[in-house]
Amino acid sequence: MQTVSVTVSVMTLTSISIDRWYAICHPLKFKSTTSRARTAIIIIWIVGLASDIPELLVLEAIEKTKRFSSIYLTQCEALWSQESETIYQIAKTIVLYILPLLLMSVAYYQIVRVLWKSDNIPGHTETVQMFNANAYNGFNRTATMGCTSTMAQIKARRKAAKMLVAVVVMFALCFFPVHLMNLLR
Incomplete structure (x- = not known):
């Protein structure tokens, strides 16, 4: 059952990274449904059990x-x-460490690029500019709050990007000794 639990954990992490990549990098094509999640869970457990x-x-x-x-x-x-x-x-080692590590690294690299490079939230700048145009005496409390909100969201995105990098690094560091010892043994 040790192999099953490791396989299920690794495949779940990989599935989550692919799901996040799809949702963030292709948001208009992404459709998260309960049946899709259920199917992924069933496939993960079948492969996990078969791997043992x-x-x-x-x-x-x-x-x-x-x-x-x-x-x-x-x-x-x-x-x-x-x-x-x-x-x-x-x-x-290839199936449970190298391939998932590559998939997660590529997915999270692309997610980090999307989250880090965008300096504004789509549609948010236009809203702030509209409020500024309608403001009296050049100052509008709502527009100022909009800029603050945008900055907070950008900070939150960058914090999320750092967390994704941490997930991949921790996966690589924690599973490497196990696979190394199995190969050396």
């Missing part, structure tokens, strides 16, 4: 000590060859 089948077939519980008969000193070991184990671990 090879280990389910080849792992066997073996006692690690001859002195004591204890379930606490039992370990699962693969019954297949070392070459098959190496190929499996390389494939697992």
Whole structure:
């Protein structure tokens, strides 16, 4: 079940990044529906469960000590060859680490570009200019509040962009040692 939970976690993070990319970079084409989310969840769990089948077939519980008969000193070991184990671990590293990391990196890079490069919120500048044109004595409280609101939204966007970068960095840092140890072992 460890492989299942890791696979589901990684695929969920990847799915969220693709969903966010689609919503932010292509907002007019994006349609978030309950059935779409349900389908994604079902696919993620099916793939997660299927990813555990090879280990389910080849792992066997073996006692690690001859002195004591204890379930606490039992370990699962693969019954297949070392070459098959190496190929499996390389494939697992590619599918559960490298590909998701690449997908998330590309998606979040494009999202960060969209969030960071835009200095205004679409349609918001026109509204502020309209209020300024109608203002008496060149000052309009609503227009000033609009500019403040725009700046707050830009700051919030940039903060969100930094958080997306942090998600990818944390994913890379946290999962790297696990995959490295599996490959070295």
